Amino acid sequence: MTRHLTRFPRSRIATGLLIVLLCTGAPVPGAVSVDDAAVGTTPPPPIERSIERWSPGERDLLRSLSIEALGPPPISPANPVADDPAAVRLGHRLFFDPSLSVNGEVACASCHRPGYNFRDALPRGRAIGETRRRTMTVVGSAWSPWLYWDGRKDSLWAQALEPLEDLVEHGGTRTAYLRTVAADPDLRSAYEALFGALPELSDEQRFPLVAGPAGHPDARRGWQAMTAGDRIATSTAFANLGRALEAYQRRLVPAAAPFDRYVRAVLDGDAAAAAAAMSPQAQDGLALFIGRAQCTHCHNGALFTNNEFHNTGLFGSDVLPADRGRADGVKALLEDPFNCLAVLGERADGACDELRFVKGAGIELVAAFRTPTLRNVAASGPFMHSGQFATLAEVIDHYDRAPVTLISDELEPLGLTADERTSLEAFLHTLSGPLATPHHLLVPPASVAPDAGNRIHGDRVDVHEAVLRTLPEP
Amino acid sequence: MPIRITLSVLAIALLVAPSLVPTARAQDTGMPAGHAMPMTGKTAAPDLSRERGSDAGLFVARISSGVEPIEINRLHRWTLHVDGADGEPVLGAVITIDGGMPMHDHGLPTAPRVTEERGGGDYLVEGMKFQMPGHWTVTFTIVADGGEDRVTFDLML
Numbered sequence: 001m002t003r004h005l006t007r008f009p010r011s012r013i014a015t016g017l018l019i020v021l022l023c024t025g026a027p028v029p030g031a032v033s034v035d036d037a038a039v040g041t042t043p044p045p046p047i048e049r050s051i052e053r054w055s056p057g058e059r060d061l062l063r064s065l066s067i068e069a070l071g072p073p074p075i076s077p078a079n080p081v082a083d084d085p086a087a088v089r090l091g092h093r094l095f096f097d098p099s100l101s102v103n104g105e106v107a108c109a110s111c112h113r114p115g116y117n118f119r120d121a122l123p124r125g126r127a128i129g130e131t132r133r134r135t136m137t138v139v140g141s142a143w144s145p146w147l148y149w150d151g152r153k154d155s156l157w158a159q160a161l162e163p164l165e166d167l168v169e170h171g172g173t174r175t176a177y178l179r180t181v182a183a184d185p186d187l188r189s190a191y192e193a194l195f196g197a198l199p200e201l202s203d204e205q206r207f208p209l210v211a212g213p214a215g216h217p218d219a220r221r222g223w224q225a226m227t228a229g230d231r232i233a234t235s236t237a238f239a240n241l242g243r244a245l246e247a248y249q250r251r252l253v254p255a256a257a258p259f260d261r262y263v264r265a266v267l268d269g270d271a272a273a274a275a276a277a278m279s280p281q282a283q284d285g286l287a288l289f290i291g292r293a294q295c296t297h298c299h300n301g302a303l304f305t306n307n308e309f310h311n312t313g314l315f316g317s318d319v320l321p322a323d324r325g326r327a328d329g330v331k332a333l334l335e336d337p338f339n340c341l342a343v344l345g346e347r348a349d350g351a352c353d354e355l356r357f358v359k360g361a362g363i364e365l366v367a368a369f370r371t372p373t374l375r376n377v378a379a380s381g382p383f384m385h386s387g388q389f390a391t392l393a394e395v396i397d398h399y400d401r402a403p404v405t406l407i408s409d410e411l412e413p414l415g416l417t418a419d420e421r422t423s424l425e426a427f428l429h430t431l432s433g434p435l436a437t438p439h440h441l442l443v444p445p446a447s448v449a450p451d452a453g454n455r456i457h458g459d460r461v462d463v464h465e466a467v468l469r470t471l472p473e474p
Numbered sequence: 475m476p477i478r479i480t481l482s483v484l485a486i487a488l489l490v491a492p493s494l495v496p497t498a499r500a501q502d503t504g505m506p507a508g509h510a511m512p513m514t515g516k517t518a519a520p521d522l523s524r525e526r527g528s529d530a531g532l533f534v535a536r537i538s539s540g541v542e543p544i545e546i547n548r549l550h551r552w553t554l555h556v557d558g559a560d561g562e563p564v565l566g567a568v569i570t571i572d573g574g575m576p577m578h579d580h581g582l583p584t585a586p587r588v589t590e591e592r593g594g595g596d597y598l599v600e601g602m603k604f605q606m607p608g609h610w611t612v613t614f615t616i617v618a619d620g621g622e623d624r625v626t627f628d629l630m631l
Binding site: 296298307310362364 | 606607
């Protein structure tokens with residue numbers, strides 16, 4: 001972009017300001033609240049805690065954050081079965097089925113664990129090997145135009161395909177997955193009822209046992225040996241597995257949490273219900289969240305995310321970031337053979353407009369990562385795109401300090417007191433709630449072993465128990 | 475060196491009127507803290523009018539959004555109307571679009587562009603999106619027979 005938005009390095013501004021302020025004796029802005037209190041200077045004014053504390057503008061903002069403001073998910077333009085109940089059933093099975101992996105032990109649910117808000121509790125995802133980044137929750141992901149921390153996919157169905165072929169995740173290949181489906185009578189009939197006949201896989205010369213465009217060299221060799229027509233037929237059927245997985249994941253939607261009950265009470269003028277929904281401390285945290293802490297700059301809307309990409313200063317000011325985030329993600333997105341324009345082409349109805357007008361370059365894309373939803377954020381740490389922080393308190397402390405980075409920084413130090421940081425954390429806990437998803441979709445289907453997908457983690461947490469503990473049936 | 479000049483001006487201003495030091499507290503200013511310290515040279519509230527003259531006075535431009543009020547996180551279209559200084563519609567202009575948040579270190583989240591000239595000085599702008607509430611600027615660089623000039627609109631979302 002043109003740098004008419006000239007940005008001055010904050011450290012230099014801060015240094016200059018500090019010199020000026022020392023000369024004038026003016027107070028250093030917004031940085032010494034704790035000390036103010038300690039030396040007994042002007043005490044802070046009493047905090048208004050009635051439901052009348054919210055201005056009309058703040059009430060509008062609260063309404064926009066409430067789960068009541070969440071409309072239906074946007075259509076998935078290249079997935080005609082996105083809302084088909086039969087596709088949901090097939091996707092449910094596929095999501096929990098570890099037979100969709102090279103070693104028979106990794107399912108989507110291995111890392112996207114129902115008991116952990118459909119993610120895990122590790123700094124980086126771990127399946128066959130370890131991934132580069134933290135497992136993102138898939139709850140509410142149907143509303144995002146971009147998937148992954150770097151947004152390298154533009155649909156949930158296309159996203160679902162990549163882990164299946166990734167050597168450190170499921171590690172399998174396209175022809176192998178199609179054979180798995182073809183060999184299971186239930187899977188095969190469910191697939192063919194939705195998408196038509198599978199490719200004729202019996203000829204191992206035409207359809208090698210191991211073949212795909214990525215991954216192991218054997219897989220790539222097998223893929224190159226196939227005819228273009230057979231490759232297209234294979235990729236189409238493989239994409240259909242992603243479409244069924246998307247149909248299932250579109251059903252994973254947050255339901256009302258204490259915060260949402262509080263907003264409803266405020267809007268209804270019901271002080272008792274408001275007090276029952278959120279503690280005074282959490283209410284103070286909410287006031288900070290939408291006010292001085294500026295969290296709603298990025299964590300906005302009913303899912304508390306703008307689904308865009310931001311550099312939040314997780315790298316030092318003296319190093320180039322090892323993970324370039326969106327800067328690399330957008331390149332992969334534009335080259336992805338499963339992206340919206342590659343599948344549908346230019347269309348007058350604007351189906352692929354997010355991709356048509358995607359920002360492909362800019363310094364602010366470097367080390368920028370997608371804003372995650374904050375709904376059920378407290379369900380499990382660690383936090384940030386590679387689990388940099390173990391606790392929410394550390395996350396809040398990071399944003400309070402707002403370290404400068406070499407590339408680009410969007411943050412300003414907040415000058416929060418210890419009480420204020422605690423209040424913010426208390427507020428974040430009020431975003432924990434159940435899912436608006438039928439209970440049977442939160443556990444493995446009967447056709448899959450109850451512990452499917454949890455074997456690799458060693459702790460063998462029972463999916464049923466985990467769900468019942470943290471996500472009670474609505 | 476613009477930074478030094480700016481810091482010098484800032485220093486003088488603060489020496490003269492230390493009471494004007496921004497406190498970065500929303501309850502004091504009524505605005506988010508990020509808005510407390512001007513960095514664009516504009517100290518007054520931004521002019522939010524949808525019709526603006528270009529920097530050198532070559533054009534008068536008017537924007538209208540297909541979504542009103544403009545919502546954050548929603549891809550939408552604008553129509554840009556361009557007149558020359560003589561009040562006549564400007565035809566056949568080549569227009570590029572830029573923008574961002576003056577108080578943050580980022581531009582627009584998308585790469586909007588003019589996709590169609592609709593006649594009578596109207597140009598269809600697709601790909602507009604804003605992902606944060608707050609103060610935004612959108613700048614059109616207009617190249618036409620009359621020359622090249624820029625016009626900037628301020629938005630408060």
